[in-house]
Amino acid sequence: MKPTTAISKRLLIYLSFTLPLLWIFTAIISALAVMHEINEAGDTQMSQLAQRLMHTPINPNTSLYPTLPSIPASQRGLIDSKESGYAIWYQGQLIHADKMGKNIPYLNNYQGFINDGKWWQRRGWRIFYLENPSLQLKVAVSFSKHERLQTVLRAVWSQLAVSILALPLLLWLIVWAVKRGTRPLSELAQTLSQRKPNSVTPLSNATPTEIQPIINSLNDLFQRIEQTHARELRFTADAAHELRSPLTALKVQTEVLTLTDLNDQQLFRVRHIQNSIDRSVHLVDQLLILSRLDPLSVPPYPTLVNWIEITNEAIENVQLLARERHCRIQRQCLVTINAHALPILGDSALLTILIRNLIDNAVRYSPSGSIITVTLAANYLSITNPSRKMMNEKLKRLGERFYRPAGQDSVGSGLGLSIVESIAKLHGLDMQITNTDNMQNKSIEFQVKLSHAQQR
Secondary structure: OOOOOOHHHHHHHHHHHHHHHHHHHHHHHHHHHHHHHHHHHHHHHHHHHHHHHHOOOOOOOOOOOOOOOOOOHHHOOOOOHHHEEEEEEEOOEEEEEOOOHHHOOOOOOOOEEEEEOOOOOOOOEEEEEEEEOOOOEEEEEEEEHHHHHHHHHHHHHHHHHHHHHOHHHHHHHHHHHHHHHOHHHHHHHHHHHHOOOOOOOOOOOOOOHHHHHHHHHHHHHHHHHHHHHHHHHHHHHHHHHHHHHHHHHHHHHHHHHHOOOOOHHHHHHHHHHHHHHHHHHHHHHHHHHHHHHOOOOOOOOOEEOOHHHHHHHHHHHHHHHHHHOOOEEEEEEOOOOOOOOOOOEEOHHHHHHHHHHHHHHHHHOOOOOOEEEEEEOOOEEEEEEEOOOOOHHHHHHOOOOOOOOOOOOOOOOOOHHHHHHHHHHHOOEEEEEEEEEEOOEEEEEEEEEEOHHHHO
C-alpha cells in the first residue's frame, strides 16, 4: 500500500489554505458590519444637521456660497469641505448653500434619504431632504458615499495589516502546535521501533484519547501473538517429546535387526533405515532446543564463561562422530593462562550447545580424515574445517531454519546453525561464516566473536 502524506504535513497544508479563506471571509463580514455602523452614524448626523439648519435664522441677503473662515493650516485638523455639503430653499428658490451644496438637486414634495450615483464612483452622494411646509423651507444635506467606502476600507486594511504582520508568528505557532499535538504519535513510533522483536509487553495507556484505540488494538494484537507463539512452542515441545520414545524404540529394533543373519542387500536397507532414524532423532533434539530458546530474551543463568571447560565438553560430545568420520579435533588457545578467552557473561549449557553444534557441523561436512581446529582468542572463538568453497549467497542462508545446500549427503536437520545464531544473539555475539584460504586447500571458517555494540 502506497504511504500517504504525514498527518502533520496535511494539517499544515489544510491550515495554509483555510486561514487565508477565513481572513477573507472575516474581512468581508467586518467590512459589511463597519459599513452599516458608518451609514447609521452618518445618516444620524445628516438628519441632525438638517434639523439645525431648518431652525437656524438665515438672512436671504447673505452670500449664497459661504466659505470657511480663515484658519491656520496647523489648526485645521482633517477638515475636508469637499466631502459634504448643504443647501436651503425658500419657496423653491435656493437661498443658501456651500460650495458642494450648490450641486444638490431640488426635489419637490420629497423628504428623506436618496442616493445619487454609485458607491464606487468618486462623486456618488447620499442626500437627506427635510421640508417645513409652514415656513416654506426645504433643507438638504449631502455626504460623499465614496468617503464612507474609504473609511470602511481603511478600517478593514488596518485589521488585515496587523494580521499580515503577525503572520510569521502565527505560522510558527501553528507549526509548534502541530508538532506538539502529533508528538504522542512520534513517541509511539519510537517506542515500537525500539521494541525487541520477541517483546509482547503491552504498551502504556498514558496517551491522548485519540490514540487510545490504536494502543488498545496493538495490545490486543500483542496478546494474540503471545498466545499463538505459546501454542506453537507447546506443540513443538510436545511433538518432540512424543517422537523421542518411538524413535528410540525403532533405533533399538534396527540395532537388534543388524545382529541377525541378513544378506548384504537387507543389511544395506537396515543401515539406510538407521540413518533415517538418526536424522529424525537429531531433528527432534534440535526442535527441543529451539523450543527452549524461542521464549528467551536474555541468558537464563548468566555466569562468567569458562570456554576451556565448555569446549572440552562439546568436543567430548562430538568425539564419537569424529572417530566415525576419521576426523581429528584440535584446540588452539591464543590467550595467556591468566587471561580469559572471549570474556562474557552467559549460560554455560546453551554455549556448550553452540560449540557442540559448530563442531558437529564441521565434522559432518568435512572430508574424511580432516582436522577440525577450535581457536580461542581474547575477543573471538572460531571453528575451522576443510571444505570446498561455497558461494556467498549460500553462506548467507546457512543460518536459515531447515536450509541445507544442495548436494549434501550427511545426516542433518538444517537447524544446527540456526540454533547457533539464536544462542549467539542471546549472548550479544555475532556469528560470521566466511571462506578462508588455508595455504594448500580451501576452508570454511565459522567464527563467533563479540558484537560491535558489546565491544563499545
